[in-house]
Amino acid sequence: MKLFKMFNNKRLFILLITLVMFIVLMGFSLGPRKALTWPENFLRDTTGFVQNLFYKPAGYIAGFFEDIGNLKDLAQENERLKILAAQYARDKAQYNFIESENVRLEKLNKFTKAQENMYKYEYHVAQVLGITTEPGNSTLVINLGSKDGVKLNMSVISDKGLVGVVSQVSNFTSTVKLMTMMDVNDPNSQPAIAATAIEKVNSTFGMIERYDPETKKLIMNRIPPGDPIKPGDEIISSGIGGLYPRGLVIGKVDSVDVGEFGLTSSAVITPAAEFEDWKELIVVYTEERVE
Incomplete structure (x- = not known):
């Protein structure tokens, strides 16, 4: 009976020690720290290396396809600008032609009107x-x-x-x-x-x-x-x-x-x-x- 009590007291003592250590560890983890522990550093470095190993090529591939899309958009924009430039040149030529024709025909009209008024x-x-x-x-x-x-x-x-x-x-x-x-x-x-x-x-x-x-x-x-x-x-x-x-x-x-x-x-x-x-x-x- 006395042995049983000693065993229970021992178990209770270990449990109390474990609880105290857990509380201390939790407080140490949750409290402000300037540096990480070496297991945390190892875990973080390993995770970062693996992420970098997979994410960087993925980023390159994504960037490559994005660049292809941008080049396609740029080519379409260049074609649109060329069409606009051609239309502008055509419209400008047509405007100049129409303007010169109007001036010339107006001159003809004034000439014939003046002569017509003089001699019918x-x-x-x-x-x-x-x-x-x-x-x-x-x-x-x-x-x-x-x-x-x-x-x-x-x-x-x-x-x-x-x-x-x-x-x-x-x-x-x-x-x-x-x-x-x-x-x-x-x-x-x-x-x-x-x-x-x-x-x-x-x-x-x-x-x-x-x-x-x-x-x-x-x-x-x-x-x-x-x-x-x-x-x-x-x-x-x-x-x-x-x-x-x-x-x-x-x-x-x-x-x-x-x-x-x-x-x-x-x-x-x-x-x-x-x-x-x-x-x-x-x-x-x-x-x-x-x-």
């Missing part, structure tokens, strides 16, 4: 289909013909001045003989033009008879003595003879030379039309020719 002619804008600049055959073809009321010897002008006359007419097109063909000594030439000067209509007269291909100037002959024509004067058709309508702009006087015997003078004229690469021209319909 009818004007039809024609598209230039082709041009020939062979020696002795300076002509062009327009898209207006007899169905549009075009007839032989109708005057053709640009927005700057007289270009030529209609020399051939078909149903849908017409051929225009240019002023660069003008030479009174050539039977195939464009007819001479009776001309005068603006603000000197009643005192200035002459005949535009020739185009000098070397100087690219028109020559106005038969100017009577005492004519007040001078350099800088703007020369227009006088309407005399009925072939060319009155008031069509021809050019400006460069110089005036008195003839050998002083009976007549001649003038060098810079053409107003400049004979450029036209896209549109204007056919002048006078009242007697309008159907």
